[in-house]
Amino acid sequence: MEGGVKLKTELAVIGAGPAGLCAAIEAAKNGVDVTVFDENKKPGGQLFKQIHRFFGSEEHLAGTRGFEIGNMLLDDAKKYGVKVMLDNVVWGLFPDLKIGISDEEKVSIVEAQKVVVATGAIENSLSFPGWTLPNIMGAGAAQTMINVNMVLPGKRVITVGSGNVGLIVSYQLMQAGAEVVAIVEALDHVGGYMVHAAKVARMGTKILLNHTITKALGDKFVEKVEVGKIDKDFNVVKGSEQLYDVDLVCIAVGLRPLSELCWMSGMKFDYLPEMGGFIPVHDNNMKSNVPGIYIAGDVTGIEEASTAMEEGKVAGIAISQALGKIDNKKGLILLNEARERLGTLRLGPFGDFRHAAKEKIIRKYYSY
Amino acid sequence: MFDKKYIDKLRKSSGWPSDERLNQGPVAVIECIEEIPCNPCETVCPKNSITVGNPITNLPKFHDICTGCGKCLVVCPGLAVFMIDRTYSETEASITIPYELIPLPNKGDIVIALNRMGETVCKGKVLKINSNKNYNKTNLVTISIPKKYSDEVRFFKLEK
Amino acid sequence: MRIDNHPILGESKKGRELKISVDGKEVIAYEGEMIATALVASGLKVFRYTSKYKEPRGLFCAIGRCTDCVMEVNGRSNVRTCVTLVEDRMVIKTQKGLGEWKEGLN
Numbered sequence: 001m002e003g004g005v006k007l008k009t010e011l012a013v014i015g016a017g018p019a020g021l022c023a024a025i026e027a028a029k030n031g032v033d034v035t036v037f038d039e040n041k042k043p044g045g046q047l048f049k050q051i052h053r054f055f056g057s058e059e060h061l062a063g064t065r066g067f068e069i070g071n072m073l074l075d076d077a078k079k080y081g082v083k084v085m086l087d088n089v090v091w092g093l094f095p096d097l098k099i100g101i102s103d104e105e106k107v108s109i110v111e112a113q114k115v116v117v118a119t120g121a122i123e124n125s126l127s128f129p130g131w132t133l134p135n136i137m138g139a140g141a142a143q144t145m146i147n148v149n150m151v152l153p154g155k156r157v158i159t160v161g162s163g164n165v166g167l168i169v170s171y172q173l174m175q176a177g178a179e180v181v182a183i184v185e186a187l188d189h190v191g192g193y194m195v196h197a198a199k200v201a202r203m204g205t206k207i208l209l210n211h212t213i214t215k216a217l218g219d220k221f222v223e224k225v226e227v228g229k230i231d232k233d234f235n236v237v238k239g240s241e242q243l244y245d246v247d248l249v250c251i252a253v254g255l256r257p258l259s260e261l262c263w264m265s266g267m268k269f270d271y272l273p274e275m276g277g278f279i280p281v282h283d284n285n286m287k288s289n290v291p292g293i294y295i296a297g298d299v300t301g302i303e304e305a306s307t308a309m310e311e312g313k314v315a316g317i318a319i320s321q322a323l324g325k326i327d328n329k330k331g332l333i334l335l336n337e338a339r340e341r342l343g344t345l346r347l348g349p350f351g352d353f354r355h356a357a358k359e360k361i362i363r364k365y366y367s368y
Numbered sequence: 369m370f371d372k373k374y375i376d377k378l379r380k381s382s383g384w385p386s387d388e389r390l391n392q393g394p395v396a397v398i399e400c401i402e403e404i405p406c407n408p409c410e411t412v413c414p415k416n417s418i419t420v421g422n423p424i425t426n427l428p429k430f431h432d433i434c435t436g437c438g439k440c441l442v443v444c445p446g447l448a449v450f451m452i453d454r455t456y457s458e459t460e461a462s463i464t465i466p467y468e469l470i471p472l473p474n475k476g477d478i479v480i481a482l483n484r485m486g487e488t489v490c491k492g493k494v495l496k497i498n499s500n501k502n503y504n505k506t507n508l509v510t511i512s513i514p515k516k517y518s519d520e521v522r523f524f525k526l527e528k
Numbered sequence: 529m530r531i532d533n534h535p536i537l538g539e540s541k542k543g544r545e546l547k548i549s550v551d552g553k554e555v556i557a558y559e560g561e562m563i564a565t566a567l568v569a570s571g572l573k574v575f576r577y578t579s580k581y582k583e584p585r586g587l588f589c590a591i592g593r594c595t596d597c598v599m600e601v602n603g604r605s606n607v608r609t610c611v612t613l614v615e616d617r618m619v620i621k622t623q624k625g626l627g628e629w630k631e632g633l634n
Contacts, residue, residue, distance in 0.1 A: 039592070040591075040592070040611065041611070041613065051536045051537065052445065053408075053443070053444075053445035053506075054445060055404055055405065055406040055445045055446075056405055056406060056424075057405070057406070057407050057408070057411070057424050058407075058408070058411050062406060062407065062408040062411075062445065063408040063411075063412070063443040063444075063445060065504070065536070122589060122591075122593050122594075123589060125588070132583060132585060133584065133586075134573040134574050134575070134584050134585060134586025134587070135573045135586055135587075136588075137586070137587050137588050137589075137590065138588060138589050138590070140589070140590070140591070141587055141588060141589050141590035141591070142590075144590040144591060145564075145565070145568055145587070145590060146531065147537065149561060149562065149564075149565040149568075150530065150531045150532075150534065150537065150540040150565075151529065151530055151531060151565050151568040151569045152529045152530075152531055152568075153568050153573075153587065155529070174469070175468060175469060175534070175535050175536065176531050176534065177531065190369075193402060193404055193446060194401070194402045195399075195400060195402070195404075195445075195446025195447070195448040196446065197369070198370060198399070198446075198448065198484060198522075199446070199447050201369060201370055201484060201485055201486060202370075202482055202483070202484050202485070202486050202522050202523035203486055203523060204482070204486030204525075205486070207369060209369075220573070220574050220584045221573040221574060221584065221586065258593070344405050344423070344424060345405055346405075347403075347405050347423050347424070347425045348403035348404055348405055348423075348425035349402070349403055350403075350404060351405065351425075468535050468536060469535050470533060470534070470535045505535060505536045
């Protein structure tokens with residue numbers, strides 16, 4: 001591409017969330033020259049709105065609040081000399097590893113030897129009559145407003161979806177002073193952890209299993225929602241509909257990867273609905289099918305912050321090895337440790353399907 | 369969801385202390401019966417009264433060596449640990465609840481004690497509020513309630 | 529509504545007080561926050577109206593990805609208010625449809 005200022009870096013990381021920062025830190029620790037690009041004005045991705053304590057074990061920083069982990073990562077990034085360029089949109093990622101960025105003033109091309117795409121995910125929406133009414137928003141959006149921006153968009157809430165996002169955000173809305181009247185769940189069981197459900201249940205939130213939102217009502221913004229019971233074929237049971245007065249509806253029906261740059265660069269994909277939809281495939285070292293480009297975090301399948309961090313570390317270590325900054329022996333030791341920490345997070349009934357999905361993804365990588 | 373059947377499951381789970389230990393004084397009661405990779409309760413216990421072991425999805429196993437220090441109540445990411453003292457008085461038990469809301473109650477306040485479904489059980493009195501800086505915003509609020517409700521009450525709300 | 533005190537986050541730290549106008553009405557904002565934050569704090573829910581059916585829209589994703597929160601800011605249309613910082617004396621208007629492109633706008 002002609003013109004534009006050229007910026008050179010050994011490793012370009014796209015996305016300054018937990019996956020991107022961890023990849024950058026691991027690489028920088030080993031002497032790689034790293035630059036992280038993020039379109040936002042503040043780094044940390046979705047990490048800083050997680051005001052609850054994380055699960056896992058000591059090595060995963062269990063018991064520590066998400067935003068505290070975020071601050072630790074930023075400190076480490078600074079300590080190891082990682083350059084973080086905020087307010088820089090990455091608009092292009094090309095198979096030859098050139099990256100197109102732009103800020104308020106200029107468009108530039110970045111030349112990197114290795115790239116990590118860690119662009120995260122976006123919330124899904126749910127269609128029902130009235131779903132576009134103002135103050136019907138993603139649960140993550142409500143979480144951003146209350147935990148990062150310290151403003152409360154509504155005081156009487158219904159949440160749709162009982163996965164961990166729906167459960168945790170409902171609790172956090174109550175910490176922010178709202179009343180969460182109910183959590184509406186289409187399936188016959190809670191999607192997230194029972195301990196999260198227990199927290200909101202004892203605070204008075206009704207968890208309505210086998211229910212769905214049938215419509216939202218209001219003139220200029222949501223004022224009421226209608227919730228109905230559904231049968232095993234997901235049809236609404238006539239006569240079961242109930243109206244609730246609300247001024248905020250949080251939709252927590254899953255996330256999907258923000259993978260436009262992956263498509264653009266020529267990565268190969270597979271379709272795994274259990275991981276969020278179209279997933280760019282990778283190998284055991286988080287390497288994509290495009291030589292030199294690695295991927296990490298929710299863009300590789302929806303999981304959680306802890307797995308995003310460990311995947312970022314795997315990518316950072318693998319890249320350090322590929323660039324010759326650490327020898328294969330050291331690289332293998334570090335990689336095995338990171339993969340083991342990652343594996344631990346995918347144990348149990350909430351992890352088994354993710355573990356199986358990741359194996360499928362790796363197998364698909366090798367099939368291309 | 370969190371009904372009598374659920375309480376029976378909890379009572380039989382490995383995180384629940386023995387009746388003997390419950391009748392001896394303040395003790396932690398862990399209400400964690402789902403396999404999640406998580407073990408900070410094991411890590412934080414200064415008496416090794418909690419075992420999770422390997423794999424870390426194991427349910428926490430409670431040994432009755434507990435001295436009622438409350439560290440596990442504070443660190444549990446699921447806010448799933450409570451402290452019960454069945455010996456508080458002849459007629460009352462005390463329960464310590466991890467509490468992350470404001471305003472905090474005041475010592476001596478009368479509160480409405482709630483069960484796991486948020487339903488009113490009885491009235492309670494606030495005995496103690498522990499907001500140690502090291503607790504990182506997970507306050508420990510202890511309330512007294514009629515002894516017979518010590519397995520039911522797990523939350524409270526302030527009287528308006 | 530502003531959350532002045534939070535059980536985990538403590539007291540909210542606000543920057544310098546600014547004044548912005550929203551459809552002619554004065555709204556208080558604080559330096560360092562996004563436009564949408566000040567709007568939500570003031571109770572605003574409707575950010576724009578759609579082109580064809582003139583339906584109201586408001587915040588959806590709050591992370592700059594869905595464009596449901598765009599408004600006309602200082603004469604410029606389609607500004608994502610959830611990821612744009614407030615500036616003193618900013619003039620914000622509810623956007624109608626796709627807005628207008630004015631020549632010579634910076």
